Structures are given as C-alpha cells and as structure tokens.
Amino acid sequence: MTKARVGFIGVGLMGHGMAKCILAKGFPLMVLGHRNRGPVEDLLARGASEATTPAQLAAQCDIIFLCVTGAPQVEEVLRGPSGILSAAKAGLHIVDTSTSEPTLTMALAAELAARGIAFCDAPLGGTPVQAEEGALSAMVGAEDAAFAVIEPAIAAFASRIVRVGAPGAGHxxxxxxxxxxxxxxxxxxxxxxxxxxxxxxxxxxxxxxxxxxxxxxxxxxxxxxxxxxxxxxxxxxxxxxxxxxxxxxxxxxxxxxxxxxxxxxxxxxxxxxxxxxxxxxxxxxxxxxxxxxxxxxxxxxxxxx
Structure with a gap:
C-alpha cells in the first residue's frame, strides 16, 4: 500500500526525532526549512526533501504535522504569507502536535471541515530522547475518518496513542x-x-x-x-x-x-x-x-x- 506523503513543520527539539522516525518507517517526508540548519540537513541526508514555504507542503503532502511553540505560531503557518491554507486542497489532513489553545483547535477544525480539510490535534507526552526513539505518547483529537488516515503516521513516533475525542480534546x-x-x-x-x-x-x-x-x-x-x-x-x-x-x-x-x-x-x-x-x-x-x-x-x- 502506498504510504501517505508527510510534511513536517517544526523540526526542532522534539520535531527532529519525530520526523526521523517518520522517515525510518518509510513515509515520504518533506520538511519546512528553518534557520537552524542542523536538524534540516540531517533529515535531508536521511532522504527527506525540503520545502521553502508551508504552501509548498500543502500542495505536495497528504498529511502535515505541526510541531511549533503554540497557538500564534499555528495560526501563522496556516494563515500567514504562503501559509498552508493558501494552497490546501480537500483531502489534506493537518495534525497539530503543539501545545495549543483547544478553542482555536475546535474553531479551525470546524472552519476547515467546510473545505474538506481535516484539522486534528495530537499533542505529545515524553522527552526529546523518546521522540528520537519513537516512544512518545500522543493524545489525539480527531473525527473517525481522519483518525484512520493519520494514525499510521503518528505510530511512527508514538508507541502509545490514545484517542481522547474530537478535535480540541487532545489539546x-x-x-x-x-x-x-x-x-x-x-x-x-x-x-x-x-x-x-x-x-x-x-x-x-x-x-x-x-x-x-x-x-x-x-x-x-x-x-x-x-x-x-x-x-x-x-x-x-x-x-x-x-x-x-x-x-x-x-x-x-x-x-x-x-x-x-x-x-x-x-x-x-x-x-x-x-x-x-x-x-x-x-x-x-x-x-x-x-x-x-x-x-x-x-x-x-x-x-x-
């Protein structure tokens, strides 16, 4: 079975290990470039490709993971110049693994559902070491159909996945x-x-x-x-x-x-x-x-x- 094309925004302290595990499980991976080149270059050497804008990820990926600081950064990569939503098409699944505002998550999920885009949350439990080992836990908020799509990719970096409800419940x-x-x-x-x-x-x-x-x-x-x-x-x-x-x-x-x-x-x-x-x-x-x-x-x- 063809694996989903995965995009990743935020390959920092936690994100680098998560992205590395996604690659190791055989998912085609595209990462958003960042001024901290070390993690990006490591992932490129492992077989990832690089995008220069979130919109480029949206145009080429089936699932996009966000691992950013919080709600303002989530909104920025979605709505900012060349943001995800400027190029997102029906069928795209966006998974926010950041620690963000539940009210924002629920509002985004409702807004994007009208466009045929699934917005899910899967915040994490664990450490950067566990991210490198693929041993994080994930608390997932997603509708049934979306969860079936995103779960295999989440399982690449999370050994424990608990679906806690609809979008917003994870956050x-x-x-x-x-x-x-x-x-x-x-x-x-x-x-x-x-x-x-x-x-x-x-x-x-x-x-x-x-x-x-x-x-x-x-x-x-x-x-x-x-x-x-x-x-x-x-x-x-x-x-x-x-x-x-x-x-x-x-x-x-x-x-x-x-x-x-x-x-x-x-x-x-x-x-x-x-x-x-x-x-x-x-x-x-x-x-x-x-x-x-x-x-x-x-x-x-x-x-x-």
Missing part, C-alpha cells in the same frame, strides 16, 4: 497533563525551600520521596537538577511552562470554571519568567523560590559542598 487533555506536571514542579520547589528553612537537605528530602508513592518520572528528572545541578535533566523552558499555564487559565476562563490552583501555578512561572529566567528549564524554578525565601540556590549549595 485539552495535554493542558491538563501539563497542569499536573507544572503544578508538581511548583510544589516541589516550595517544599524544598521549606525544607531548607529547617535544615533538611535535598538529599534527605529525596531519600524519603524516591521510591515512595509520591515518586514519579517527572519527580526524578526534576530532582536531576536539584541533586546534581544538571540543567538539562528536564528540558522544558520556564517560558513554555508560563505559556502552557496561560492556556490552562484561559481554558478555565472560557468554560467558566472555578480554578484556584492553576492561577497560582501560572503566576509562579510568570514571576520566574519576569525575573529573567524564561530560557531556563522548569526545575530551575527551584532557584527562584529559594531566592524568594532567602535560602541557597542549587549553584550556591553546590559551591559550598
């Missing part, structure tokens, strides 16, 4: 998932600062939590920074965390939900970014809370050891 579930993880990050940071206030070291703290019911994969990567000073133990920036928590609070506002904790978590990451830490990774929010409490940051503690 909703992703935001809830990120709220949980980023909320834990805020709790860990505050708990560690309280511990430091009374002389409990991170090592003692970890000896109690690790292996208990409160242990989890996120805790372990978070503590990779706290214990070892590894800034890349969990590669997700504070700026992205703030963006995702804005989307969570927007969702609460748009649905009229009472949402107490999400606003607090959002404000912590907003403060951390506002203090100039946006490019740092999420576990480094520990240092922001430490400074607020007058206790040692990870670097200060390491220097004293």
């Amino acid at each position: 909703t579930m992703k935001l809830l998932n990120n709220f949980l993880s980023l909320g834990y990050g805020a709790i860990y940071a505050e708990a560690l600062a309280l511990a430091a206030k009374v002389g409990v070291t991170p090592q003692v703290f970890d000896s109690v939590i690790r292996g208990s019911r409160m242990d989890c994969g996120f805790y372990q990567t978070f503590m990779g920074y706290v214990l070892d000073g590894n800034v890349n133990a969990h590669r997700f920036t504070i700026a992205n965390a703030h963006k995702d928590m804005r989307y969570v609070t927007n969702l609460a506002t748009n649905t009229g939900a009472a949402a107490f904790l999400s606003a607090t978590v959002k404000n912590l990451y907003a403060a951390a970014e506002g203090l100039g830490n946006g490019g740092k990774n999420v576990p480094q929010v520990t240092d922001v809370v430490a400074q607020m409490n007058g206790v040692a940051t990870v670097a200060e503690r390491k220097a004293a050891e």
Whole structure:
C-alpha cells in the first residue's frame, strides 16, 4: 500500500526525532526549512526533501504535522504569507502536535471541515530522547475518518496513542497533563525551600520521596537538577511552562470554571519568567523560590559542598 506523503513543520527539539522516525518507517517526508540548519540537513541526508514555504507542503503532502511553540505560531503557518491554507486542497489532513489553545483547535477544525480539510490535534507526552526513539505518547483529537488516515503516521513516533475525542480534546487533555506536571514542579520547589528553612537537605528530602508513592518520572528528572545541578535533566523552558499555564487559565476562563490552583501555578512561572529566567528549564524554578525565601540556590549549595 502506498504510504501517505508527510510534511513536517517544526523540526526542532522534539520535531527532529519525530520526523526521523517518520522517515525510518518509510513515509515520504518533506520538511519546512528553518534557520537552524542542523536538524534540516540531517533529515535531508536521511532522504527527506525540503520545502521553502508551508504552501509548498500543502500542495505536495497528504498529511502535515505541526510541531511549533503554540497557538500564534499555528495560526501563522496556516494563515500567514504562503501559509498552508493558501494552497490546501480537500483531502489534506493537518495534525497539530503543539501545545495549543483547544478553542482555536475546535474553531479551525470546524472552519476547515467546510473545505474538506481535516484539522486534528495530537499533542505529545515524553522527552526529546523518546521522540528520537519513537516512544512518545500522543493524545489525539480527531473525527473517525481522519483518525484512520493519520494514525499510521503518528505510530511512527508514538508507541502509545490514545484517542481522547474530537478535535480540541487532545489539546485539552495535554493542558491538563501539563497542569499536573507544572503544578508538581511548583510544589516541589516550595517544599524544598521549606525544607531548607529547617535544615533538611535535598538529599534527605529525596531519600524519603524516591521510591515512595509520591515518586514519579517527572519527580526524578526534576530532582536531576536539584541533586546534581544538571540543567538539562528536564528540558522544558520556564517560558513554555508560563505559556502552557496561560492556556490552562484561559481554558478555565472560557468554560467558566472555578480554578484556584492553576492561577497560582501560572503566576509562579510568570514571576520566574519576569525575573529573567524564561530560557531556563522548569526545575530551575527551584532557584527562584529559594531566592524568594532567602535560602541557597542549587549553584550556591553546590559551591559550598
């Protein structure tokens, strides 16, 4: 059976591994060029072709994956100059794997359905390493017919695919998932600062939590920074965390939900970014809370050891 022609926009930290896996599974792949040439050149060497505009992808591909920062970037590649929608034809399937606004996703799906174009969401769970290994999880929002078309391509980079509903449901579930993880990050940071206030070291703290019911994969990567000073133990920036928590609070506002904790978590990451830490990774929010409490940051503690 002839495989779908796949286009990919956003071959960055996560996207490069995903695109590599799509190629490895035998899908013809066209990637959108980017100023960061390293990932693009690697994929071209593996057999991909390169497009210079999103419109070129739309004209030549059956499925286009988007792996961009968020809702403004999604709208830009769709509606911008030489955007996807300027050349999209009936039968095209667009799959947004970004963490975006569910309300935008639902509106785009309804708008494009009238043109015979399927807009689906498949935000991701996992790390760049898992992307390279084809071991991500995907939370898919799609109609029945569209899901049947896109699932084989998603399976190239995701070992766990959960269809959670119609378009928009994937982004909703992703935001809830990120709220949980980023909320834990805020709790860990505050708990560690309280511990430091009374002389409990991170090592003692970890000896109690690790292996208990409160242990989890996120805790372990978070503590990779706290214990070892590894800034890349969990590669997700504070700026992205703030963006995702804005989307969570927007969702609460748009649905009229009472949402107490999400606003607090959002404000912590907003403060951390506002203090100039946006490019740092999420576990480094520990240092922001430490400074607020007058206790040692990870670097200060390491220097004293």
